[in-house]
Amino acid sequence: MYRIGIIEKIHESGIELLKNSKNFEHEIIEDVSQDNLIKVLPKFDGVTLRVAKLNSVILKNCKKLQVISRHGVGYDNVDLKYLKENNIKLLITATANAVSVAEHVMYMLLSLSKGINKYDQMVRSGEFRKAANKIETFELLNKEILILGFGRIGKILIKRCIGFEMNVNVYDPFVNKKTIEDCGGKKVEDLNLALSTADFLSIHMPLNKNTKNLIDLNKLKSMKNNIIIINTARGGIINEKDLDYALNNKIIFGAGLDVFEKEPIEMVNPLIKNKKVLLSPHSATFTKECTMRMGIQTVQNLIDFFENKLKKNMLVKL
Numbered sequence: 001m002y003r004i005g006i007i008e009k010i011h012e013s014g015i016e017l018l019k020n021s022k023n024f025e026h027e028i029i030e031d032v033s034q035d036n037l038i039k040v041l042p043k044f045d046g047v048t049l050r051v052a053k054l055n056s057v058i059l060k061n062c063k064k065l066q067v068i069s070r071h072g073v074g075y076d077n078v079d080l081k082y083l084k085e086n087n088i089k090l091l092i093t094a095t096a097n098a099v100s101v102a103e104h105v106m107y108m109l110l111s112l113s114k115g116i117n118k119y120d121q122m123v124r125s126g127e128f129r130k131a132a133n134k135i136e137t138f139e140l141l142n143k144e145i146l147i148l149g150f151g152r153i154g155k156i157l158i159k160r161c162i163g164f165e166m167n168v169n170v171y172d173p174f175v176n177k178k179t180i181e182d183c184g185g186k187k188v189e190d191l192n193l194a195l196s197t198a199d200f201l202s203i204h205m206p207l208n209k210n211t212k213n214l215i216d217l218n219k220l221k222s223m224k225n226n227i228i229i230i231n232t233a234r235g236g237i238i239n240e241k242d243l244d245y246a247l248n249n250k251i252i253f254g255a256g257l258d259v260f261e262k263e264p265i266e267m268v269n270p271l272i273k274n275k276k277v278l279l280s281p282h283s284a285t286f287t288k289e290c291t292m293r294m295g296i297q298t299v300q301n302l303i304d305f306f307e308n309k310l311k312k313n314m315l316v317k318l
Contacts, residue, residue, distance in 0.1 A: 002306050003064075004299075005029055005044040007037070007052050010071055011295025014048075018299055023306070034058060041065070046302045049078065051263075051282075056082040067091060067305050071298045072285065073152070074234060075316060076207050084318040091301040094152065094313045096293040097285045102156040104284035105202050105230050108256030112228045112278055113138040113200075138199075138226070140164040146194050147185070148214075149204035149233065150175045157202060158183050169194050196222050200230070207234035217242035226253045232284045235260035240271060247276040258284045 004018060004026040018026045029040055032052035038061050041047065046067040047054075054068065056079045068078060069091040083090055111117060115135040122131045143166050147154050150172040161168050168185040171194055180187040188194040195201070201223075205211045215229070215238040229252065231238055240261055246252045256278040257271065263282055271277050285294065297314075304310040 001025060002045045003027075003043055004302060005041060005047040007032060007047055008050040008071075010048060010050070010298055011292045013292050014295030014297075014299040017296065017303060021303055024303065046306070048298050048302065051077060053077045055079050059083075059086070059088070067302065069298050069301045069305075071294050073097060074206065076234060080318055089305065090316040090318060091298075091305065091310070091314050092316055093294045093297040093301070094311075096297045097290050098152040098156040100287040100290035101153045101232050101284040102160055103287075104232055104258060104280070105157055105256075106160050108230045108232075108258075108278055108280075109140065109200060109202075109228065112254045112256055113140060117278065140166050140200075142167065143199040144169060144197060145200040145202060146171060146188070146198035147202050147204060148172070148191075149206075150180060150185075151204060153204045153232075155183055157204070158185050166200075169198065192219070192222060195219055196224070198227060199224065200228050203229075203231045203233045203237055205233055205237060207236050211237050213237075213239045215239065215243070217245065220246040220251055223252055225250060228252075228254045228256070230256040232258040235263065240269065243277075244270045244274055247274055254278070256280075258282055 002024050004024055006015070006026055006028045008030065009028060015026070018024045034057065037058045041058065041062045042064065045064055046069065047065065048069045048071055050071045054077065059065070059079060059082050065088055067089040071093060073092045073094065075090060075092065078090065115137045118135050119131055122128070141164065145161050145166050146169045147157060148171050150170045154170065158168050162184045169188045170180045170185045171188050171191050177187040213236070217239065220242060229238070243255060247255060254276045258280045259282050265272065271279070301310065301314050
């Protein structure tokens with residue numbers, strides 16, 4: 001009998017998989033404070049993980065733990081060094097969230113380029129006739145979008161961009177030219193040059209030492225002043241202070257952020273009051289369909305791991 005800890009609630013469809021599996025018992029853990037996790041996690045063979053953090057202080061107490069199954073694809077909330085040194089496997093929901101995130105990117109692109117929120121506010125405030133002359137809007141047709149990172153989400157997003165007849169450039173040193181061209185895009189090697197010609201930028205990279213503050217003031221100054229930047233990947237890839245400065249000084253046109261360096265975003269963060277940025281609460285995967293898929297896949301990965309049926313693309317190489 002394997003004991004599974006469900007750290008934070010997941011979709012009931014995922015829980016049902018465990019209930020219907022005779023080789024597993026589970027417990028839902030809602031208190032994700034470090035003290036509580038140190039107390040309750042040592043009894044589990046495997047755990048699921050959403051946004052709570054599992055650092056080495058917690059993990060060193062988990063002598064039985066064999067595997068962590070992430071409810072998502074990012075894993076910057078786990079101590080990877082400790083996992084590798086102690087042979088604890090890390091799983092991700094590799095195919096569950098790409099569509100919802102790609103659609104969220106398109107929602108932000110369209111909202112910002114069409115001034116949807118501003119138009120809505122003007123109609124509600126009685127400025128119906130003035131709206132046409134007050135807001136600058138853009139078409140997507142023939143515009144150039146640069147996709148940073150061409151994994152699962154990038155490959156889904158490019159189809160939607162091509163559907164709007166956009167020209168798509170892709171920067172990803174780890175993906176070959178043919179793969180990108182087969183999807184309808186153009187591989188670019190020089191990031192700085194690609195940033196200088198883009199009308200839109202969508203970020204789909206992990207947060208690590210190489211991508212931390214990748215988009216800083218110098219890079220923002222190199223971009224077109226009408227560019228719109230979307231980040232649904234990880235906070236910290238864009239330097240938030242530099243972004244706020246660039247928006248306030250008309251260095252760039254607008255931005256859409258679903259992720260932040262500190263989450264929840266602090267109310268003192270100047271981006272909260274910046275009217276040129278569209279914000280959402282790390283919710284790109286919150287669709288009804290995606291929440292269900294992620295819950296099911298998170299648990300199925302655990303079951304497959306213990307039954308030696310795990311698909312290779314669900315396992316993170318540490």
